[in-house]
Amino acid sequence: MNSAPHLSQTDAEHAEPPVRKQRKTLRRIGFVAAGVALAILVTGRADAAPEPRHTAAPGCMTASGAQPNGKQWPAEPALSIDTAAAYTATLQTNCGALAVDLDAARAPRTVNSFVFLAGEQYFDHTRCHRLTTEGIFVLQCGDPTGTGSGGPGYRFDDENLSGATYPAGTVAMANAGPNTNGSQFFLVYSDSRLPANYTPFGRVSAGMDVLQNIAAGGTRDGSGDGAPATDVVFESVTAQHS
DSSP, X not given: OOOSOXXXXXXXXXXXXXXXXXXXXXXXXXXXXXXEEEEEEEEOOXXXXXXXXXXXXXXXXXXXXXXXXXXXXXXXXXXXXXXXXXXXEEEEETTEEEEEEEOTXXXXXXXXXXXXXXXXXXXXXXXXXXXXXXXSOEEEEOOTTSSSOOOOSOOBOOOSOTTOOBOTTEEEEOOSSTTOBOSOXXXXXXXXXXXXXXXXXXEEEEOHHHHHHHHHTOBTXXXXXXXXXXXXXXXXXXXXXX
8 A cells, every 4th residue: 555645755754644645736545455455546737626525614713823833853852751651632723622542651652752742832833734535534634834744853663553453533643654753643533444554642532523523524625635625723732641
C-alpha cells in the first residue's frame, strides 16, 4: 500500500498517513489490507475543478485567525514523561472539543513528543489539512504549514506496531515511510483497515460526535481525499497526566 501522506524531503517526510499525496493536481492513493485492494486516482485541472458535493459541518465556529508558531527543533526531545502514568490530551477545535487517552506505556517516544509539542503550543492554531472519505476514514492534522509537508524539524522511530489495528477513535502517527514520524497525526472516525504501519498512540475518549460531524461534511472539492469542507482548526492542544 502506498499509504503515507507525502512530505517534502526535509522534515516533511514524516507527516502523512493512510495515503501518499503526490501533488495537488494528481494524487494516487493505494490501499491494500486484509487481501483487499482499493485504488483511487484523483485528477484535477484549474480549468475543470470538480463541483463540491458537500458543505461545511454545522456547529463549527469561525477560527480565530491566529497563526501557528511553526517552531523547529534539531532533535527529538529527550524522554521526560512517566511511562507508568496516565496521560490525556484535550484537542479544542473550532468545531468542538475532543479528549484523547494517550498510551505512554506502549508508545513512550510518540507520547513524549506529542506532550512536548503540546507544551510548546506547537499545535495551537494549526489546521487539519486532510480528510479521507473512502477506504481509510481519517482526519489528518498536526502540520503547522497546513500543506501536508510540514513538521517540527525532527523525526523518530515507529512504535506499537505489532498487531496494530485502527478502529474508530484511534489516534495514530502519519508518516512517509518507516521511522519518519514527526508532528502529523490522524484521527480515525470510522473503522479503518489500514496496515500496521502507523504508530497508534491514543484513543478518543470523548468527542467522537465532533469528529464524525466534521467527516460528514466531506471534502472541499467533493473527492475522497482532500481538504475538509469544514475549516477545522485547533484553537489549543493541551496534554496532562494524572
